[in-house]
Amino acid sequence: MNEKTTYNWRFSTIAVLFSLFGLAIIVQMVRIQLTVNSGDLPSPSLLGQWETAASRRGLILDRNGHLLAGNQTVYAVDVNFSDFYQPDEIKEVKMLADLAIEVFGINNQYLLEFLQQEPRPLTKNITVERFASQEGLLNFLALVENYYAGIPRELIDGEQSEEIDVSLEERVEVIDCSHLIRVSCTPHLIRSYPEGKLASNIIGFVMRDTKQGQLGIEEKYDSTLFGNDRTLWALWDPHKADQAPDPDHGANIILTIDSVLQADVENILDKTIKKTGALAGTVIIMNPQNGEILAMASSPRADINQYWSEDYLDIINNHENVFNYAIKSYEPGSVVKVLTMAAALDAGVVEPNTEFIDEGEIEIGGVTIKNWNEKAWGPQNMTSCLQNSLNVCLAWVATELESEQFYNYFQDFGFGQMTGIELSGEAPGLVKSYWSPDYTRSELGTNAFGQGIEITPMQMVKAISAIANHGEMVAPRIVHSILDDGYRYTPPKTVVGHPITAETAQTLTDMLQESLQNETSLALVPGYSLAGKTGTAEIYVPGQGYKSTATNTSFVGWGPTDDPQFLVYVWISKPSASIWGSEIAAPVFRKVVEKLVIHLGIPPDAVRVALEE
Amino acid sequence: MTESLNQAFSNSPRRQKLQIIGNVFMAIVIAAVMLVLYLVVSARVVSVGRQLQQAKDEIDQLVYQGVNYRNQIAQLSRFDVMEEKAKEMGFRPPYPGEVFYVPVPGYKLGPETHVEIEQDTRPAVINVNLLEYHQSLFEWIGEQMNNILRPFEGL
Numbered sequence: 138m139n140e141k142t143t144y145n146w147r148f149s150t151i152a153v154l155f156s157l158f159g160l161a162i163i164v165q166m167v168r169i170q171l172t173v174n175s176g177d178l179p180s181p182s183l184l185g186q187w188e189t190a191a192s193r194r195g196l197i198l199d200r201n202g203h204l205l206a207g208n209q210t211v212y213a214v215d216v217n218f219s220d221f222y223q224p225d226e227i228k229e230v231k232m233l234a235d236l237a238i239e240v241f242g243i244n245n246q247y248l249l250e251f252l253q254q255e256p257r258p259l260t261k262n263i264t265v266e267r268f269a270s271q272e273g274l275l276n277f278l279a280l281v282e283n284y285y286a287g288i289p290r291e292l293i294d295g296e297q298s299e300e301i302d303v304s305l306e307e308r309v310e311v312i313d314c315s316h317l318i319r320v321s322c323t324p325h326l327i328r329s330y331p332e333g334k335l336a337s338n339i340i341g342f343v344m345r346d347t348k349q350g351q352l353g354i355e356e357k358y359d360s361t362l363f364g365n366d367r368t369l370w371a372l373w374d375p376h377k378a379d380q381a382p383d384p385d386h387g388a389n390i391i392l393t394i395d396s397v398l399q400a401d402v403e404n405i406l407d408k409t410i411k412k413t414g415a416l417a418g419t420v421i422i423m424n425p426q427n428g429e430i431l432a433m434a435s436s437p438r439a440d441i442n443q444y445w446s447e448d449y450l451d452i453i454n455n456h457e458n459v460f461n462y463a464i465k466s467y468e469p470g471s472v473v474k475v476l477t478m479a480a481a482l483d484a485g486v487v488e489p490n491t492e493f494i495d496e497g498e499i500e501i502g503g504v505t506i507k508n509w510n511e512k513a514w515g516p517q518n519m520t521s522c523l524q525n526s527l528n529v530c531l532a533w534v535a536t537e538l539e540s541e542q543f544y545n546y547f548q549d550f551g552f553g554q555m556t557g558i559e560l561s562g563e564a565p566g567l568v569k570s571y572w573s574p575d576y577t578r579s580e581l582g583t584n585a586f587g588q589g590i591e592i593t594p595m596q597m598v599k600a601i602s603a604i605a606n607h608g609e610m611v612a613p614r615i616v617h618s619i620l621d622d623g624y625r626y627t628p629p630k631t632v633v634g635h636p637i638t639a640e641t642a643q644t645l646t647d648m649l650q651e652s653l654q655n656e657t658s659l660a661l662v663p664g665y666s667l668a669g670k671t672g673t674a675e676i677y678v679p680g681q682g683y684k685s686t687a688t689n690t691s692f693v694g695w696g697p698t699d700d701p702q703f704l705v706y707v708w709i710s711k712p713s714a715s716i717w718g719s720e721i722a723a724p725v726f727r728k729v730v731e732k733l734v735i736h737l738g739i740p741p742d743a744v745r746v747a748l749e750e
Numbered sequence: 751m752t753e754s755l756n757q758a759f760s761n762s763p764r765r766q767k768l769q770i771i772g773n774v775f776m777a778i779v780i781a782a783v784m785l786v787l788y789l790v791v792s793a794r795v796v797s798v799g800r801q802l803q804q805a806k807d808e809i810d811q812l813v814y815q816g817v818n819y820r821n822q823i824a825q826l827s828r829f830d831v832m833e834e835k836a837k838e839m840g841f842r843p844p845y846p847g848e849v850f851y852v853p854v855p856g857y858k859l860g861p862e863t864h865v866e867i868e869q870d871t872r873p874a875v876i877n878v879n880l881l882e883y884h885q886s887l888f889e890w891i892g893e894q895m896n897n898i899l900r901p902f903e904g905l
Contacts, residue, residue: 190806190810191810191813191814192813193813193817196820203827203829204820204823204824207817207820207821207824208817208820208821209817209818209821210814210817210818210821271818305822308818308822309815309818309819309822310815310818311811311814311815324814326814326817329821329824331821331824331825331828332824332828332829333828335829371803374799375795375796375797375798375799375800375802375803376795376796376799377799379802381802381803381806383806384809384810384813396829397829400829400833401843662846663846663847664846731845731846732843734846735843735844735845735846735849738851740849740851741846744851748851748853
């Protein structure tokens, strides 16, 4: 073989090798391109990560902008329990598990068993806490970092015994755990109620796991308040950066509630229930001119930051809807006499001076109805019938109206129908139809003084607004405005009917003002013209009938009578100190009015008239 | 004379080779300029894209911080906290008889709430977040091709 042939062979070999190498590259490129979705190497154009745009749930504010329901940043803390084989690594993983149990107070049995397992199995990420607070996570990270820094635990414990001073900056800065290999923390938002129990019966709450609103405003306006945490596969490709998710915050809701007034009323209600040994109660304050609810207290209440606590199970999971007594139905008793009298006056079957001889009992539909003290009161007029709260007199008034007219008026007042207040769980109440098969004529007599029917305090407030507001009945509302995307939606005042004339309303107001003054009621507030009526209803116990020892005490009143600014309804259930509305509910009305006239800047009548002149 | 000169140059093998080389170089230069321009634009797009991604991350951080600040303010101005502070400062709630009313011409105190946000007068929002509004022509063609070829997958 000559020298030239040798060189040719070598050149050919090198050329073939290079060609094969180049071919291999091309084949690999083609393979990657063709097997983009099935191979281990995805196309660069598909590389990315799941990203969630932090979207907050809409705020709930009172009428003055005070925050009642907001949000809070918490963290899902994950610990990586994979790839530990060396003694140091085993010790490190044990330390992380022990610290997580200690700092986050883990009591989930399954998780606890896993974390305490020896020898620990190799597992990927485990979420040790889904709702770690800012302070809790800082505490956990400090302990972890101290371990890595080699600071003995005894020394750390000594420092921990003193209160950790977390600065404002540390409380608001988003915590970054990316410098830790085995620990990751992902921020997310949960509902927060800074005022705790204040107005909790109105607000409701949000389930932490499902983020669904439950009860109150939270449930009624769940889709409006909902902040949509948009989670998308965000591409790393910078050309498509604009396709990353944008936050979709929920709308804010401004309530008609005044939180200062609400707190005062809750305070009065709670003290009354404690003092009188009552079971529960509610107080509603409404502006009768526009239907705005200024306060709506209900007791007992739950701390909605801890809605899962066993202390509140009876309030939240109760099938009788005791979460908010303002929209729960009950037999209200004598406060209904106001509406019976309104119907009779409006229909023209009686006048304020119509005489009635009270003989102490009256028989209607085969049932004998007696007065509250079972005595005969002799000659009365309609004003004194109301003043003395005579069952016999009002039952007679109802018979003068007759069933059809009586129940038509009650229907016009909205009984048996929901008021439409923007709260979840409102009861419709129960008023029998006079043509229904199980209706008996005796019910006309008992319904006239508020027994045998079920009405919610909210329905009573709505109905009485027709009397306080010159015959114009307004729908109660608790949402002042909804703010979304820089715009405001304010529901208008809604007039839902004129069940009685303005003249009837004025006549009845005068009668109730006079009767309140004549009986020197505990509801009176010096200097203010008020109209009102007490109510005491026996409670029906299945199998035992009505028991006079257990009552629902109520009071409804409004003022100033010439220019009504407020309408207050009080219901105290099963007080043990007294069974009478005049002794239990009337003083609550007075205390509430004393607070609200100052807070709303309503001067005494004499001053107001002088100022207007 | 001119024609003969043109013919002499055009027919010259040396000139012909130079012309070819010149054209190739010209093509290379044009391609190089276009590639450099493309590279510059791509780099700029990448840079802006990264900035956009960072800005979105910062928005997230700011949302969390904003929420935390508001929560802190709410905690510090809670009703019971404020009441306690007022008591510490020697204040107490007034009674009706202790209040003096002074007339101020033109001013009327009432429970009215004024929200300084414009009343919504917009027409109903139409959902424009449809794929068709974001897709380029090529993406649309690709999608249509995929739709056509889908029945033949796996054959």
